[in-house]
Amino acid sequence: MWNWDYAIKIFPEIFAALKITVTATFVGFALAMLLGLVLAISRRSSVKTVAYGSKGLIEFIRNTPLLVQLYFIFYVLPEVGIYLSPLSAGIIGLGIHYSTYLSEVYRSGIEAVPQGQWEAAKALNFSPWQVWSKIIIPQGLPPVIPVLGNYLITMFKETPLLSAITLVEILQTAKIIGSHSFRYLEAFTIVGILFLILSYPSSVMVRRLEMRMNKSLR
Amino acid sequence: MSTPLKLVKNLSDEENNYQDISKKKQKQPMVCYDKISKSYGDLQVLKKIDFDIAPGEKVALIGPSGSGKTTLARLLMTLEEPTSGTIKVDGELLWHQKIKGKKVKANEKHLQKIRGKIGMVFQHFNLFPHMTILDNVAAAPIHVAGIPRAEAEEQAISILEKVGLSDKFNAYPSQLSGGQKQRVAIARALVMRPQIMLFDEPTSALDPELVGEVLGVIKDIAQEGEMAMLLITHEMDFAKDVADRVAFFDEGRIVEEGKPEELFYNPRSTRLQDLLSRFRGR
Numbered sequence: 001m002w003n004w005d006y007a008i009k010i011f012p013e014i015f016a017a018l019k020i021t022v023t024a025t026f027v028g029f030a031l032a033m034l035l036g037l038v039l040a041i042s043r044r045s046s047v048k049t050v051a052y053g054s055k056g057l058i059e060f061i062r063n064t065p066l067l068v069q070l071y072f073i074f075y076v077l078p079e080v081g082i083y084l085s086p087l088s089a090g091i092i093g094l095g096i097h098y099s100t101y102l103s104e105v106y107r108s109g110i111e112a113v114p115q116g117q118w119e120a121a122k123a124l125n126f127s128p129w130q131v132w133s134k135i136i137i138p139q140g141l142p143p144v145i146p147v148l149g150n151y152l153i154t155m156f157k158e159t160p161l162l163s164a165i166t167l168v169e170i171l172q173t174a175k176i177i178g179s180h181s182f183r184y185l186e187a188f189t190i191v192g193i194l195f196l197i198l199s200y201p202s203s204v205m206v207r208r209l210e211m212r213m214n215k216s217l218r
Numbered sequence: 219m220s221t222p223l224k225l226v227k228n229l230s231d232e233e234n235n236y237q238d239i240s241k242k243k244q245k246q247p248m249v250c251y252d253k254i255s256k257s258y259g260d261l262q263v264l265k266k267i268d269f270d271i272a273p274g275e276k277v278a279l280i281g282p283s284g285s286g287k288t289t290l291a292r293l294l295m296t297l298e299e300p301t302s303g304t305i306k307v308d309g310e311l312l313w314h315q316k317i318k319g320k321k322v323k324a325n326e327k328h329l330q331k332i333r334g335k336i337g338m339v340f341q342h343f344n345l346f347p348h349m350t351i352l353d354n355v356a357a358a359p360i361h362v363a364g365i366p367r368a369e370a371e372e373q374a375i376s377i378l379e380k381v382g383l384s385d386k387f388n389a390y391p392s393q394l395s396g397g398q399k400q401r402v403a404i405a406r407a408l409v410m411r412p413q414i415m416l417f418d419e420p421t422s423a424l425d426p427e428l429v430g431e432v433l434g435v436i437k438d439i440a441q442e443g444e445m446a447m448l449l450i451t452h453e454m455d456f457a458k459d460v461a462d463r464v465a466f467f468d469e470g471r472i473v474e475e476g477k478p479e480e481l482f483y484n485p486r487s488t489r490l491q492d493l494l495s496r497f498r499g500r
Contacts, residue, residue, distance in 0.1 A: 119297050120344035120403075124358040124410065125333045128326065134361060138348050 007186040010177050014190050017173035024090050024169065025156045031095025032155070033148070036102030040110060041132060043103065054103075061100045067161060069093050074165040086167035090159075098155050105147045109140035146213060149206035153199050160191075170194065246309050248273045248414050248446045249294060254303035256289050263289050265470040266303065271414065276440050276447040278457035278478070281467030282493065287450045290467075291416040294448070295338045296329050307332050308413065334362075337412030341419040343399040345391040345406070351378065352387040355406045363410065377405040381435050397428030401435055408439065414446040415439075421453060429453070436460065454497050458482055466490045 042054040061069070070093040073084065084092065113136050121131040163172035174187035247270040256264040263286045271277050279287040292298045294305060296312065305312040314321050315328045324332075346354050352374055359370035378384060381401040391399055400420055407415060417436065421429040433456050440447060440460045451457055457464055458478040465475040466487070473487045485491045 114344075116340060116342055116344035117346065119295075120340065120346070122297060122333075123295050123336075123338040123340075124406065125330055125362045126358070127330065127362075130361050134357065135346060139346075 001185060002189075003183070003186060006181075006183060007190065010187055011190055013177065014170060014173050014187065014194070017168060017170045018194060020087065020167065021156075021159045021169045024087060024094065024159050024162060024167070025152070028091045028094035028159075029098065029152050029155055031091060032098035032102050032151075035095060035099035037106055037137075039099060039103035040106035043107065044110070058100045058103055061097060066093065066097045066158065067164060069097055070161065070165050086162070086165050089165055090162035090167050093165075094155060094159070094162075098151060101151055102148065105144050105151065106140070108147075109144040110136060111140075112143060113139045143213065146206050146210035149209065150203070153202050153206070156202075157195060157199060245272065247271060247306075248275070248308060249448075250306040251290070251293075252304045252306070254290075254293065254305060255301045256286070256293060256298065257301045263470050264293075264300075267470075267472060269465070269472060271446050271448060273413070274444055274446055276449065276460055276462045278449045278451060278461035278464045279467055280451065280454065280457060280464060280493070281473075285467040286470040287467045288418050291338070291418050291448055291450055294414075295336055295416060296333055307335055334410070335413045336416065337407035337410055337414070338416040338418065339400070339403050339407055339420050341422050343391075343396075343403045343423070345399055345402055347391050350388050350390060351383065351394070351402050354391070354402055355409050358406065358410050373409055374405070377409045378402070380438075381405045381408075382431075395428060396424045397431045400424065400432045404432075404435055404439070412445065414448065417447065417449045417451070419450050419452065421451070452497075454482065454494070466493075 039054050039058055042050050043058070045051045045054075070090065073093050074086065074089040077084065077089075117135055117139065118131065121135040126134065159169055160171035162169055163175070166172075168176070170191050174184075174191045178184035178187045249269075249271040251267050251269040254264055254267045254269075255262065263284075267286075267290065269290070279290065281287050289298065293300050294307070294312070299313060304314065310332060311321075311324070312329075312332050313324055315324045316322075346357065349357060352371060355374035355378060356367070356370040359365045359373055360367055363370075365373070375384075375387065378387065381404055383398060383401055383405070386394065386398065386402075391402070394402065404420075420436065421432050424432060433453060436447075436449070437456075437460055439445070447460075449457065449461060461478050463475060464478045464481045466473050466481060466485075466489075468487075468489045474481060474485065474490055481490070482494065485494055
């Protein structure tokens with residue numbers, strides 16, 4: 001069944017496609033972190049329409065499948081004149097979808113900051129922006145960093161979904177190789193192993209970080 | 219009827235003269251509460267309070283827990299909004315502003331302008347745990363007043379020395395005792411040079427042996443004179459020492475007010491008599 005010579009021969013090509021997967025993961029996650037923070041903050045806005053608007057948006061995106069959103073961005077947006085490359089569409093799709101999860105993560109961090117911190121900052125006449133940037137985020141963010149790390153890993157493992165919008169990432173590459181030679185075992189096995197090699201140490205690192213933070217918070 | 223104490227200092231018969239004097243044109247009060255009410259749902263915690271604080275005046279608010287004292291201070295610090303009535307600070311409306319002759323709700327810019335005249339010390343200190351002591355005190359001068367860091371730190375250092383914490387600059391709040399934390403909190407408010415400082419039960423969260431050091435610092439500041447103070451406290455001896463005037467709160471109203479001697483030695487209302495006897499009994 002398993003052919004070592006063939007596996008070694010196709011490995012470089014699959015490995016090269018990992019670059020696309022990693023790019024989509026990190027750029028997508030950076031976008032998700034940024035958008036998520038914007039959503040988390042606007043959810044607490046004193047302007048009711050902003051607060052409810054972002055809450056509605058979060059629920060809408062969270063409760064529809066990522067694949068549908070990706071199709072929408074890649075196949076429907078061109079109908080209104082917005083053309084995106086598979087990679088850009090994938091990054092935007094992942095970024096928006098995960099921003100809603102991350103906004104909930106930020107929210108738990110923000111809500112853990114005691115009310116007295118808001119009041120002290122206000123009493124010292126910090127502007128609303130400064131209250132967020134100097135007082136609330138520096139206290140609310142560190143405790144949720146491990147949770148963010150877990151979402152990064154989850155998102156990494158979901159990037160093969162981008163093959164559905166024709167992005168030639170690692171899984172799509174393996175599929176193409178397989179369809180040329182009608183040998184799928186080696187190609188898909190290599191993909192699985194590459195994901196494992198990257199995800200497992202990362203999740204161990206996140207767990208260590210979590211333990212260290214729990215200790216320092218005590 | 220309320221009148222800044224300074225104006226009636228030399229009068230023997232306050233009851234009658236209070237009225238006369240308040241009708242005359244007087245020096246503008248630092249803070250002026252006008253028919254201030256505050257409700258949380260059905261619970262009315264402040265009932266049409268009229269209350270003035272003169273520039274530089276030290277006023278103590280006493281009264282049972284839940285009587286509305288703290289709410290009065292929180293409304294002034296803009297931490298909560300009054301249900302009705304107006305507050306003036308230094309002659310300017312706090313929660314409202316006039317735009318084209320119309321009284322409208324104050325915007326953030328207006329609130330910030332007035333807030334700059336007010337400082338507050340909280341019962342639970344509310345220091346910023348992610349900053350060193352020095353940064354806690356220097357943060358507002360840097361970020362709010364826009365003073366260069368080096369200069370702001372110099373000011374912070376001199377104020378921290380004043381409250382007796384010259385050896386703690388690089389410590390974090392979690393490494394300090396309650397009394398030290400509260401002294402940092404006082405320094406943090408003081409460094410912005412407010413015209414009025416609000417002390418919301420500054421020693422209530424402290425272990426008994428740490429109360430003295432904090433009250434000592436507040437007394438020192440009070441003796442410097444310039445700044446008006448609103449002291450919400452259960453420490454009767456302290457109120458007597460520091461305050462020019464004491465107001466007794468009960469159930470959302472000011473039941474009695476006057477010079478500390480009068481209030482403490484000759485309380486008129488039975489509620490205040492009860493309260494005082496309970497404290498003497500301790």
